[in-house]
Amino acid sequence: MTVVASHESELEVELTVDAVRAAFRAWLTDNAATMDEFRSITGELDEVFAKLCTLQRLLFNAGWLRLGWPARVSGLGGTILLRGVIVEELAAAGYPPPFSFTAMEVLAPAVVDHATPELSAEMIPRLLRGDDFWCQGFSEPGAGSDLGAISTRAVDDGDNWRVTGQKLWTSWASYSNRCLLIVRTGAQDSAHRGLTALFVDMDTPGLTVRPYVSMTGDAEFAELFFDDAIVPKSRTLGVVDGGWNVAMSILGYERGAAAWQRQAWMMARLNDLLRAGKPSARSVGETYEMIHALRLSSRRTMRVLGGGAPAGPAASIDKLMLSTAEQSLFDLALATVPDVLFADDAETQNWRRDILYSRAASIYGGAAEVQRNIIAQRLLNLPRAR
Numbered sequence: 001m002t003v004v005a006s007h008e009s010e011l012e013v014e015l016t017v018d019a020v021r022a023a024f025r026a027w028l029t030d031n032a033a034t035m036d037e038f039r040s041i042t043g044e045l046d047e048v049f050a051k052l053c054t055l056q057r058l059l060f061n062a063g064w065l066r067l068g069w070p071a072r073v074s075g076l077g078g079t080i081l082l083r084g085v086i087v088e089e090l091a092a093a094g095y096p097p098p099f100s101f102t103a104m105e106v107l108a109p110a111v112v113d114h115a116t117p118e119l120s121a122e123m124i125p126r127l128l129r130g131d132d133f134w135c136q137g138f139s140e141p142g143a144g145s146d147l148g149a150i151s152t153r154a155v156d157d158g159d160n161w162r163v164t165g166q167k168l169w170t171s172w173a174s175y176s177n178r179c180l181l182i183v184r185t186g187a188q189d190s191a192h193r194g195l196t197a198l199f200v201d202m203d204t205p206g207l208t209v210r211p212y213v214s215m216t217g218d219a220e221f222a223e224l225f226f227d228d229a230i231v232p233k234s235r236t237l238g239v240v241d242g243g244w245n246v247a248m249s250i251l252g253y254e255r256g257a258a259a260w261q262r263q264a265w266m267m268a269r270l271n272d273l274l275r276a277g278k279p280s281a282r283s284v285g286e287t288y289e290m291i292h293a294l295r296l297s298s299r300r301t302m303r304v305l306g307g308g309a310p311a312g313p314a315a316s317i318d319k320l321m322l323s324t325a326e327q328s329l330f331d332l333a334l335a336t337v338p339d340v341l342f343a344d345d346a347e348t349q350n351w352r353r354d355i356l357y358s359r360a361a362s363i364y365g366g367a368a369e370v371q372r373n374i375i376a377q378r379l380l381n382l383p384r385a386r
C-alpha cells in the first residue's frame with residue numbers, strides 16, 4: 001500500500017483513485033460548514049476571483065491540490081488521475097473549480113515536462129497554492145489556428161531575450177502575473193521549427209496589457225503588446241527553437257485533461273438545469289448521453305496521460321465532443337431557464353454567461369474544423385483537402 005504523509009499537510013491517503021475519492025468525499029462532508037461559502041460565488045470579477053483563490057488555498061493546504069504532482073514541485077505523488085478525481089468530486093458536491101484549475105491542467109503539466117527543475121520547483125507550487133495566475137500567450141492577429149505563423153519575435157541579447165510583437169485573445173491576462181508565451185526565435189520563414197516558449201512576468205517593462213470585454217460582459221480577454229520587453233534566458237521553457245513541442249504538449253493537455261474538468265462541471269450544470277426549469281426529458285437524455293460519452297472518451301485520454309504518454313491526436317476527439325456537448329447543454333438552458341435573456345438575479349446571470357460562453361467551446365483550444373482535420377488526417381489517414 002502506498003501511503004503519502006507530509007509534515008506540511010495532515011493528508012494521509014493511499015494513492016489510488018478509489019482511496020482518494022473516498023477520502024475526499026469524507027473530507028467534503030466533514031468540512032461542509034467551512035466549504036458552504038464557496039457553493040455559490042457571485043459579484044464583481046475581483047471578488048469572485050478572490051474567493052476562488054481562498055478556496056484554492058484551502059484545498060492546497062489540506063493537501064488535495066498537491067495530489068497527482070511530483071514531490072519536486074511540492075506534490076504528494078500519484079498520477080493525473082488523482083487530480084481528475086478531485087475535480088470531479090468537487091463538481092459533484094456542487095462547488096466551482098478554483099480559479100487556477102485551467103492553468104493547472106493546461107499549462108502546468110507542460111511546465112513540469114519542459115522547464116528546468118529549478119524553474120518548475122519555483123513556479124508550480126505558487127500556481128497550485130493560488131499565489132500566481134498564469135495566462136497563455138499563443139494567438140496573434142495573424143496566427144490562430146496556424147500557430148506556425150507566429151510573428152512575435154525574441155531576439156538574442158546576451159543573457160536575455162528582447163521580445164517585440166502582439167498577442168490577442170489572451171484569457172484572464174489582466175488577472176495574471178505570468179504568461180506562457182510562444183515567440184519566434186528562428187528566421188521569419190522558419191514556420192513551426194523556429195518557435196520558442198518563454199515564461200514571462202506580466203509586470204515586465206515593455207509589456208502593455210490592454211483588456212477587452214467579451215460578449216459575456218466580462219473583461220476576460222486582453223491584447224498583449226511587447227515593445228523590447230526583456231525576458232531572462234533562464235525563463236526559456238525547453239530548448240531554443242523547440243517551442244512547437246511545448247505548444248503541442250499544452251494543446252494536448254488543453255484538449256485532453258481540461259476536457260475531463262469540463263465534463264465534470266457540465267454534469268453538475270445539467271443537474272442544476274433540472275432544478276432551474278422543466279427541460280424536455282428527451283433533450284435531457286440526449287445531452288446526458290453527450291456528456292457521458294465525453295466522460296468515457298476523456299477517461300481514456302486521462303489514462304494515457306496517467307501512464308506518462310502524450311495525449312496525441314485522439315485528444316481532438318475529446319475536444320470536438322466537449323464543444324458539441326457544451327453547446328447542446330446550454331442550448332437546452334436557453335430553451336429552459338425562465339426569462340433567461342433578461343432576468344437580473346445572480347442565478348439567471350450565471351446561466352446567461354454560460355450560454356454565451358458555450359459559443360466559444362468550438363473555437364478555443366483549436367477550432368472544431370481544425371479538430372476534424374486532425375482526426376481525418378492523423379487518426380483516419382484520410383488525404384488532405386486540396
Ligand SMILES: Cc1cc2nc3c(=O)[nH]c(=O)nc-3n(C[C@H](O)[C@H](O)[C@H](O)COP(=O)(O)OP(=O)(O)OC[C@H]3O[C@@H](n4cnc5c(N)ncnc54)[C@H](O)[C@@H]3O)c2cc1C
Nearest residue numbers: 136137138139144145169170171360363364365366367369
Ligand atoms: C473564449 C476564448 C478563449 C481564448 N483564450 C486564448 C488564450 O488564453 N490564449 C490564446 O493564445 N488564444 C486564446 N484564444 C484564441 C483561440 O485559440 C483562437 O481563436 C483559435 O485558435 C482560432 O484562431 P483564430 O481566432 O485566429 O481563427 P482562424 O484561425 O482565423 O480561423 C477562422 C476560421 O477558419 C477555420 N480554419 C482555420 N484554419 C483552417 C483549416 N486549416 N481547415 C479548416 N478550417 C480552418 C477555423 O476553424 C475558423 O472557423 C481564445 C479564444 C476564445 C474564443
